[in-house]
Amino acid sequence: MYREPVITTFLPRVRTLAHQIASFCVACLALFPLFSVEQELPVDFRLNEQVIMIAAGPDLSASLQTTVFRPNGPGPFPLLIINHGKEPGEPHSQARDRFIFMATAFVKRGYAVMVPMRQGFAKSTGVYADHGCDMTANGHAQADDVFDVITFARGQKWIDDSRIVIAGQSYGGLATIALGTQSVAGVRGLINFAGGLRDDGNHCDWRSELVRAFGSYGASNKIPSLWMYGTNDSLFGPDLVARMHNAFVNSGGRARLHEFGAFKRDSHGMVASRDGEKIWWQEAEKFLREVGMPTEEIYTVAQAPSLAKSNFARVDDIDAVPFLSEEGRAAYREYLGKMTPRAFAVSASGAWCWAEEGEDPDTRALATCARKSAEPCQLYSVDDYVVWQGKSVTGDSGVIASKLAPAPGGGANDSTGASGASGPGASM
Structure with missing residues (x-):
């Protein structure tokens, strides 16, 4: 009967039985009211x-x-x-x-x-x-x-x-x-x-x-x-x-x-x-x-491109994560106990969001964070490594679009060669 996701906002996790059940979840801090315009994720x-x-x-x-x-x-x-x-x-x-x-x-x-x-x-x-x-x-x-x-x-x-x-x-x-x-x-x-x-x-x-x-x-x-x-x-x-x-x-x-x-x-x-x-x-x-x-x-x-590992910090160095309040650091500590695939996104306004399991947790974390933040969101870590480059971004929430912009002409080709690559969009 039930479907994804388990969602947490502000306070302790509220579990919802889902068809892509409890492990496929998103947790976020919303610093501002939810915007009515949702991120339109690109097709694969x-x-x-x-x-x-x-x-x-x-x-x-x-x-x-x-x-x-x-x-x-x-x-x-x-x-x-x-x-x-x-x-x-x-x-x-x-x-x-x-x-x-x-x-x-x-x-x-x-x-x-x-x-x-x-x-x-x-x-x-x-x-x-x-x-x-x-x-x-x-x-x-x-x-x-x-x-x-x-x-x-x-x-x-x-x-x-x-x-x-x-x-x-x-x-x-x-x-x-x-x-x-x-x-x-x-x-x-x-x-x-x-x-x-x-x-x-x-x-x-x-x-x-x-x-x-x-x-x-x-x-x-x-x-x-x-x-x-x-x-x-x-x-x-x-x-x-x-x-x-x-x-x-x-x-x-x-x-x-x-x-x-x-x-x-x-x-x-x-x-x-x-x-x-x-x-x-x-x-x-x-x-x-x-x-x-x-x-x-x-x-x-074609395999979706993986995000490059940075040398900014160890993935388990909670104090190194930028922009987080004490509540956010507690959330990151919880995130470190989640299953892979997983991703954690942050913004300069202090918003944060993590997602685990299911389709494209990195895309889901970014998209949800962007809807809850006045500033653009960036990925801090994916799976068991940090991807943060130590730089903040300005402008609109184009981070998602730039991360997922598809290569033209891609698709499923015969076994002699493959082309194209964009991380697929994701349903939450």
């Missing part, structure tokens, strides 16, 4: 990233904000569609999902990738369909939007409409398995990453409702699936996962369950982690081969 030219709108709904009156990644060339490419989860609160406030690490892995293997935001989420229009504790209906309602995206994709000349696989994480995993109750032309397999939906309101027995939903989906299942859950998933523990899977297969559904053990602090966000591919790819590769989808790497995607 290494992956030919685009954001398009796809018609959806019974009369196609809604538009789904959809991120597209693809290799260079005209195609046709096999297609992966990735379905997102849901964070607490208003769906329209949820940022655009990208699943950049999974998208990169599939573009390398010649796939086009689409990540649609369903109705009511992010900048998609339409109304979010909430059926309360009726988990079966919730999954079907979300699957309807996914079906419309598939219909659109199959009409594109650059898509191989006979080779499609659908994946989903958390609420998106529930929607993906619900989709499998339909006969969908061209869809060969489904991958469920930590799928489910949690509802703590209205005395909802959401665990039993999930078991009932998966049993219903299994009785009408038409597409084989791979399920992947970790043993330290904070939302869907091993006992519940076993009940959901048993209900599905005992009703006639085709699904292989892979439980991969513990992953960092919370396996619920494994697929969104930089280190997740080492966990999910082996089983995904086996499944993709079983359903006749390609698995060999045939393209090279």
